[in-house]
Structures are given as structure tokens and as C-alpha cells.
Amino acid sequence: MTTSAGSGTKPDVLRGAPAGGRRRRVAPAARYIIPLVVGLAAILLADAMGRSLANQGTELLLLALLALSWNVIGGYGGLFSLGHQVFVGVGGYALIVILSHTDLPLPLVLITAALLSALTGVVLGYPMLRLRGPYFAIGTLGVALAVLAWMLNWPFTKASQSYPLPMSDSLGFTELFQLTVAIAVLALLAITALVSSPLGLRLVALRDDEFGAASLGVRRVRTLLPVWAVSGFLAGLVGALFALQQGSLTPTSAFSIQFVLDAIVVCVIGGVGTLYGPLIGAVVVFALRQYTADFGEWAMLIEALVVILVVRLAPEGLWGIFGRLIRALRRGRPAGAVPQKEGTS
Amino acid sequence: METKQHSGTRGAAAAPRTSLIHAAGVTKTFGGVKAVSGIDLDVHEGEVVGIMGPNGAGKSTFLSLLAGAQRPTSGELVVAGRSMRSADRAAMARLGVGLAHQIPKPFRRLTVRENVRVAAQTAPRARRRDLVEKALEMSGMAAKADNPAGELGLLEMKRLELARVLALDPKLVLLDEVAAGLNTRDLDELIALVALIRDEGRTLVIVEHVQEVFHQLAERIVVLEWGQKLTEGSPAEVAADPRVVEIYLGESSAADGPARRAPRPAGGPARLTATGLTAGYGQATVLHDVDLELHAGQVLAVLGANGAGKSTLAKSLAGMIPIRSGTVSLDGAPIDQLSSFQRVRKGLALVPEGRRLFADLTVRENLELGVGARSTHQSLDRIHELFPKLTELSGRAAGALSGGEQQMVAIGRALASEPKVIVFDELSLGLAPVVVDRLLEAVDEIAAWGTAVVLIEQNVHRALALADEALVLRQGRVVFRGDPAAFSDEALRLAYLGTDL
Numbered sequence: 001m002t003t004s005a006g007s008g009t010k011p012d013v014l015r016g017a018p019a020g021g022r023r024r025r026v027a028p029a030a031r032y033i034i035p036l037v038v039g040l041a042a043i044l045l046a047d048a049m050g051r052s053l054a055n056q057g058t059e060l061l062l063l064a065l066l067a068l069s070w071n072v073i074g075g076y077g078g079l080f081s082l083g084h085q086v087f088v089g090v091g092g093y094a095l096i097v098i099l100s101h102t103d104l105p106l107p108l109v110l111i112t113a114a115l116l117s118a119l120t121g122v123v124l125g126y127p128m129l130r131l132r133g134p135y136f137a138i139g140t141l142g143v144a145l146a147v148l149a150w151m152l153n154w155p156f157t158k159a160s161q162s163y164p165l166p167m168s169d170s171l172g173f174t175e176l177f178q179l180t181v182a183i184a185v186l187a188l189l190a191i192t193a194l195v196s197s198p199l200g201l202r203l204v205a206l207r208d209d210e211f212g213a214a215s216l217g218v219r220r221v222r223t224l225l226p227v228w229a230v231s232g233f234l235a236g237l238v239g240a241l242f243a244l245q246q247g248s249l250t251p252t253s254a255f256s257i258q259f260v261l262d263a264i265v266v267c268v269i270g271g272v273g274t275l276y277g278p279l280i281g282a283v284v285v286f287a288l289r290q291y292t293a294d295f296g297e298w299a300m301l302i303e304a305l306v307v308i309l310v311v312r313l314a315p316e317g318l319w320g321i322f323g324r325l326i327r328a329l330r331r332g333r334p335a336g337a338v339p340q341k342e343g344t345s
Numbered sequence: 346m347e348t349k350q351h352s353g354t355r356g357a358a359a360a361p362r363t364s365l366i367h368a369a370g371v372t373k374t375f376g377g378v379k380a381v382s383g384i385d386l387d388v389h390e391g392e393v394v395g396i397m398g399p400n401g402a403g404k405s406t407f408l409s410l411l412a413g414a415q416r417p418t419s420g421e422l423v424v425a426g427r428s429m430r431s432a433d434r435a436a437m438a439r440l441g442v443g444l445a446h447q448i449p450k451p452f453r454r455l456t457v458r459e460n461v462r463v464a465a466q467t468a469p470r471a472r473r474r475d476l477v478e479k480a481l482e483m484s485g486m487a488a489k490a491d492n493p494a495g496e497l498g499l500l501e502m503k504r505l506e507l508a509r510v511l512a513l514d515p516k517l518v519l520l521d522e523v524a525a526g527l528n529t530r531d532l533d534e535l536i537a538l539v540a541l542i543r544d545e546g547r548t549l550v551i552v553e554h555v556q557e558v559f560h561q562l563a564e565r566i567v568v569l570e571w572g573q574k575l576t577e578g579s580p581a582e583v584a585a586d587p588r589v590v591e592i593y594l595g596e597s598s599a600a601d602g603p604a605r606r607a608p609r610p611a612g613g614p615a616r617l618t619a620t621g622l623t624a625g626y627g628q629a630t631v632l633h634d635v636d637l638e639l640h641a642g643q644v645l646a647v648l649g650a651n652g653a654g655k656s657t658l659a660k661s662l663a664g665m666i667p668i669r670s671g672t673v674s675l676d677g678a679p680i681d682q683l684s685s686f687q688r689v690r691k692g693l694a695l696v697p698e699g700r701r702l703f704a705d706l707t708v709r710e711n712l713e714l715g716v717g718a719r720s721t722h723q724s725l726d727r728i729h730e731l732f733p734k735l736t737e738l739s740g741r742a743a744g745a746l747s748g749g750e751q752q753m754v755a756i757g758r759a760l761a762s763e764p765k766v767i768v769f770d771e772l773s774l775g776l777a778p779v780v781v782d783r784l785l786e787a788v789d790e791i792a793a794w795g796t797a798v799v800l801i802e803q804n805v806h807r808a809l810a811l812a813d814e815a816l817v818l819r820q821g822r823v824v825f826r827g828d829p830a831a832f833s834d835e836a837l838r839l840a841y842l843g844t845d846l
Binding site: 205 | 451455
């Protein structure tokens with residue numbers, strides 16, 4: 001393996017390599033186990049949290065989940081979607097409509113709602129994913145506005161009126177929090193698996209150099225479509241959970257452009273195209289909004305200022321800074337410790 | 346170990362070799378320009394074919410047609426059994442047509458191995474790991490497999506580019522100027538790697554300016570000029586062909602072209618001086634330690650083969666790219682830290698390669714945009730005297746003009762700022778000989794105004810006839826600087842065609 005490398009006489013040369021090698025071998029397992037443990041702990045502790053904290057936790061997680069969803073296609077795929085609110089809205093309305101008309105169990109309805117959202121993604125993806133750069137952004141925004149206009153006038157979903165969740169299906173704050181934690185953890189694991197899969201490699205390749213990727217046999221739409229659908233699936237889950245949390249939906253609440261704007265702000269602050277950036281970003285944005293809640297319109301100004309500062313000072317986001325710190329620490333530390341360990345093994 | 350069937354049966358006598366490329370009358374036009382015009386070419390499995398020709402001859406366009414990156418406008422082109430009328434780049438890559446780009450652009454945020462893995466995904470799942478490891482091994486990148494690709498040096502990036510192509514397990518490997526920007530030692534390493542790829546029996550089509558690559562690798566060379574096939578033959582045959590020498594050096598009889606009207610003595614202090622000028626792009630240093638000195642009214646001809654650093658010199662003088670070290674001064678004052686527009690204000694104007702006109706603006710508007718702080722609209726009168734044709738074209742959109750007319754506008758725009766020094770980058774590129782003569786006459790006249798002229802020109806003999814001083818670049822270094830008359834044809838051949846020719 002990489003650690004032995006046969007030449008223990010040259011610790012200087014080896015110092016960098018084994019650290020990288022070890023990180024690569026240990027991390028994948030930890031990347032799955034740590035979220036599972038944290039998620040399980042949160043679910044178990046949920047009862048002790050109280051309703052208010054649980055509700056806040058749900059809101060935080062929905063923000064994080066939304067950002068994770070956007071980050072898959074916007075960060076890893078480099079496709080700047082301005083239309084993710086369509087997925088949220090479809091997921092939310094699908095959940096409420098299905099629950100209102102059938103007696104299906106909630107988990108099944110959740111999955112169906114998310115699948116419908118993913119299906120929307122597939123249908124929209126065929127034309128949209130042929131667009132690039134700003135055209136894709138404007139195209140998705142246009143679709144989102146068109147869908148909103150449609151929803152405001154569609155009698156089946158009560159047009160612009162509020163569509164309530166059946167009372168019998170509403171969840172308690174704690175239950176909803178637990179459900180959201182479970183879904184967020186599974187989503188994170190799914191994304192972790194996705195980005196290190198062959199599909200994830202092709203996705204990043206397309207983002208870094210589309211022509212180069214094509215030169216290596218990567219077919220653009222074929223690669224982007226499943227990822228776009230996954231992103232739609234996750235945003236659909238956000239919509240469904242949002243519907244459960246709100247108890248009712250209107251087109252302007254479920255298809256609000258605020259969803260995609262939130263997702264982008266969170267990703268930019270946390271780190272676009274990084275695995276944990278959206279999580280960190282969600283925590284920061286959520287905390288910021290809690291603290292500035294009393295400041296009225298100043299709150300928006302402060303948030304905008306934070307975004308500008310991050311873009312200016314840390315373009316790779318907070319996770320980027322964090323990652324650099326960790327690498328610097330790793331590089332500094334092993335001077336004494338690691339070569340010894342290798343010598344003994 | 347990998348047991349790839351050698352598709353090419355190199356040296357196997359009498360075995361009928363399958364055709365990998367069949368081109369008949371292949372033409373590609375961009376707008377009204379024929380970049381590739383009626384090319385016939387057949388390449389069989391296991392062959393190594395080189396494509397050479399001057400800038401703008403259509404080499405890279407032809408290669409991109411072979412790769413499926415662009416589609417031919419007309420003609421028949423079949424590559425690896427697939428008609429290129431409908432193929433796209435990804436499909437061709439999956440058929441085993443690998444293209445190594447001139448400027449390697451790895452997926453920067455992936456590791457070296459991940460970069461290669463992307464390519465290997467075209468193979469059946471079971472073979473992927475072997476393909477990746479073998480490609481890393483062959484290209485010498487195995488030791489760096491876990492490094493982020495964005496942190497590689499230039500040679501390593503070129504190796505990675507080849508490793509990615511190899512991971513496609515390609516039948517046909519297309520190399521687009523892979524030797525560009527490498528120093529001599531790196532070049533040898535790269536040639537050794539390409540030879541290794543050849544020895545696996547893969548078919549190669551190599552577009553290259555660096556002649557050493559051909560001499561060591563190619564069996565057959567196709568020479569393109571003006572998008573057409575000029576000749577085809579063994580490296581020795583091609584090198585001996587007087588037409589090939591001519592397209593690189595221009596017509597040998599300079600007598601019928603414009604010449605210096607009178608010697609222009611170097612009077613007064615130097616207008617433009619550069620010392621130790623070093624510049625490049627990214628990790629490639631293209632220009633090393635160039636010194637030059639130019640007086641008012643003098644013409645300096647900058648010569649050298651493609652990729653020798655001529656345009657880089659022009660750009661670094663004009664401030665289009667930052668210099669790495671050295672100084673540039675105008676009338677004794679340093680200008681190397683100034684941005685390009687500040688240099689224009691100080692009196693240094695560039696006529697850029699490819700003209701870069703504002704296509705939708707009229708001729709008059711283009712010229713007026715050139716009028717700057719140092720000049721008035723009166724400067725335009727002088728331009729109309731120089732190119733009377735521009736007066737009648739005044740209201741036409743610049744984009745609708747012919748190439749020669751556009752070049753006149755570009756020159757006029759540069760002159761509108763009343764520069765003390767004017768730099769022409771590839772003045773005659775892509776223009777017909779008659780037009781070139783007209784433009785060179787204008788250069789002579791501009792010098793007669795007292796403007797110092799830096800002339801980067803492909804038509805060597807014509808340029809030398811006009812010049813007061815010649816500066817010859819080879820692989821980014823000055824190999825000759827002095828009186829153009831003292832510069833022999835032998836020295837020219839050396840600079841342009843390499844030692845073996």
C-alpha cells in the first residue's frame with residue numbers, strides 16, 4: 001500500500017503522501033458512520049428537546065436539505081439552477097393532495113411525492129439540461145415562474161387558495177423533527193455515495209471542462225439527467241416536509257423563489273460543491289437569522305453583507321477554510337508521530 | 346496483465362490493413378472562410394501520420410473534424426468506421442478516438458487517478474481498473490496518482506492528458522501540438538512517451554510545430570496550407586520539397602515585394618527597449634530573456650517558427666499579458682507595470698493577431714474608438730491618406746469587410762492614437778499576397794512618419810526586406826539579432842525547420 005512505499009529512509013518525501021493516503025482510506029467509512037451516529041443521537045434526544053427547539057431543528061434541517069439538494073447539481077454539476085422551488089412545490093403539493101385523496105401510509109406518500117418531483121425533473125431536464133451557464137439559470141427561472149402562474153390558476157389544487165393538510169395526517173413537532181433528521185441523514189449518505197461514484201466523477205468532469213469530458217466519452221445530458229432527478233427528489237422531500245410542518249400550502253408559499261435563493265446563499269456561505277458546505281452554511285445562516293430576527297429589514301442587509309464578505313474573503317466558503325485548516329494541521333503534525341507509527345508496523 | 350489485442354499489425358507483411366480514417370474532399374467552412382478545403386487522406390491502422398503547416402493552415406480544424414468535435418461542411422469523412430456527419434465528440438471517444446489537447450486542462454478538483462477514471466468509464470466495468478493503472482503506469486503518473494490534478498506541473502499535465510487518452514484504450518490517438526511549451530528535456534520525455542504509445546500498435550495522427558517530434562515519430566507527413574493539402578510524403582521527402590520551404594519562409598524572391606525606400610539611420614535615443622523580457626502562460630514560460638532596442642522610424646522584424654514566442658513577445662510589449670521578469674521602457678520610462686490601455690496612452694499601440702475589430706460597428710466607429718488622449722480626430726485624416734479605401738468603406742460594418750480591409754481598419758485604429766511605437770502581430774496572417782504587399786507598403790510609410798515598428802510577420806523574406814533590424818526567436822529565446830542582410834537562408838531554415846532540415 002501507499003504507506004509502506006519501501007523507502008522509510010526519506011521521511012521528508014513520505015510525509016505528505018501517507019497522510020493523504022490514510023485520509024482517503026479512513027474517511028469513506030467515517031463519512032457514513034458519523035452522520036448515522038449523529039442522526040441517531042438527535043432522534044433519541046428529540047423527546048428531551050421540547051417542541052420549540054424541535055421545530056427550530058426541523059427548520060434548520062429543511063434549509064440544510066434544500067441546500068444539499070441544490071448543491072448536487074449547482075455545486076458538483078456547475079449548473080446554476082434558479083428553479084428548485086418547482087421541486088419543492090411539486091413535492092409539497094403532491095404530499096398534501098395524495099394525503100387528502102387516499103389513505104396511504106405517510107412514508108409511502110413521502111416517497112411518492114419526492115418521486116413525482118424527480119419525475120418533474122426528468123421531464124423538465126430534457127429541454128433544460130441542453131442549456132448552459134446563464135441560459136440554464138434563466139431557463140429554470142422561467143419554468144419556475146410559469147409553473148407558479150399555472151398553480152395560481154389550477155382549480156385542482158384550489159388555485160391561489162390555501163390547500164390544507166388533512167388534520168389526521170399532521171405530525172407533532174418532535175415526530176416531524178425525527179422524521180426530518182432521518183431523511184436528512186439518508187440524503188447526506190446518498191450524496192456522499194453519489195459524488196464518489198463513477199457518475200459523480202463524470203459530473204465533476206463535466207463541470208471542470210465540458211469539452212474535455214466529452215473527449216473522454218462523457219455524454220452530457222445522460223450524465224446530468226439522473227443527477228438533476230436526484231436533486232429534484234431531495235428538493236421534493238423538502239417540499240413534502242415543509243407541507244407537513246406548515247399544515248397548509250399556497251402556490252406562493254410552496255413555489256416561492258425564496259427557496260432557491262436560500263439554497264444558493266447557504267451553499268455560497270458554506271462552500272459550493274463541497275460535501276459538508278451546505279450543512280455548515282445552513283447552521284450559519286439559520287443562526288444568523290435567529291439572532292437578527294428582531295432587527296427588521298436590517299436583518300436582510302446583514303445577511304447580504306455576510307454573503308459579500310464570504311464571497312470576497314473565502315470564495316470557497318467556510319468549509320473551504322475549514323478544509324485548508326485541517327490540511328495545514330495534518331501537514332504540521334505528523335512530523336514526529338506518523339513516521340514512528342509506520343516504523344513499528 | 347492487460348492483454349489488449351494489438352489492433353495495428355505494425356510491420357506484419359501483406360496483412361491488409363484496415364482503414365481508420367478515410368477523408369475524401371473534406372471541407373469545413375466558418376462563415377465565409379474555408380478553414381479546411383477538399384482534403385483527401387487515408388490512414389490505416391498502425392500508421393503514424395504527422396500534419397504540419399503554417400498558422401491558420403487548418404491543422405487543428407482538421408484534427409477536430411477527425412475527433413468529432415466539429416462536423417465537416419461537405420465531403421466524406423469516416424473515422425473508425427463512423428461517418429462524421431452525425432458523430433459527436435463523446436461518441437467518438439467511446440469508439441476509441443482519443444484526442445490530446447494542446448493546452449491540457451485536467452479536471453482540477455479531481456485527483457490524477459480520478460481524472461483517468463473518467464476516461465476508463467467507456468470500457469466494460471471489469472476492465473476499468475486495469476486500464477486506469479496501466480495508463481498511469483505508462484504515462485509515468487502512477488507515483489502522483491493521488492495528487493490533485495490542479496497542482497501538477499506542465500509536463501505532468503501533458504502526461505496526464507495522455508494518460509486520460511490512453512485510458513480510453515484508443516484505436517486512434519490524435520495529438521494536437523502536445524509538445525508546445527516544453528523545454529528540450531521535457532520534450533525528449535514526451536517524445537519517448539508518444540513512442541511508447543506508438544509501439545503498442547495504436548494509430549497516431551500528430552499535429553505539431555516542434556519538428557523534432559516528426560523526425561522521431563512520423564512515417565508520413567501531410568503538409569497543409571490554406572486549408573488544402575499541399576503535399577504528402579516521408580519526413581525526408583517533405584523536408585526536401587521546395588514548396589514546403591516556401592510556405593514556411595515565404596517566397597524566396599523578395600525583389601517583387603515592397604522594400605525599404607531608404608535606409609533609416611538610428612537617430613537619437615531608443616524609443617522602445619526591453620531587457621531580459623521573460624513571459625509565459627500558466628506554468629509554461631514561453632519567452633526567455635529577450636533584449637531589444639528600437640529607434641524612431643525603424644522597423645524591427647520579429648521572426649521565428651510557430652510557437653517560438655513571437656506573439657507572446659507582442660503581447661508582453663503591449664501589456665496584454667504580465668511579464669515574469671525583465672523591463673520594458675518607452676522613451677526611457679518603464680512601462681512594464683502599466684496596463685495595456687495605459688501603454689496606449691503613453692504611445693504604444695498593438696495591431697493584434699486576428700484583428701479583433703468591433704464587428705458590428707462601422708469602419709468609422711472602429712477608427713474613432715482608437716482616438717485616444719494623445720491624439721485628435723485629425724489623426725484620422727492621415728489614416729485615410731494611408732488607406733484611401735477606408736474612406737469609401739467608412740459606413741460599412743467592420744465585420745462585413747474582407748480580411749485585408751479588416752486589417753486596414755485594425756491598423757488604422759491603432760494609428761488613431763498616434764503611437765510612437767506600433768506592434769504588428771501577424772500582419773499578413775490569412776491574407777492573399779497582393780493584400781500583404783499593400784499592407785507592407787503601409788508599414789514602410791508608417792515607419793517613414795517616424796513611428797517605431799515592431800513587425801511580427803510570417804512572410805520572412807518580405808519582412809526582412811523592410812526591416813532595419815531582425816530578431817529571430819527559437820523556442821522562446823533570441824537566436825539572432827542584427828542586420829537583416831547578415832541573416833542567411835541557412836540560419837532561417839535552422840530557425841524555422843529545425844536542425845535536421
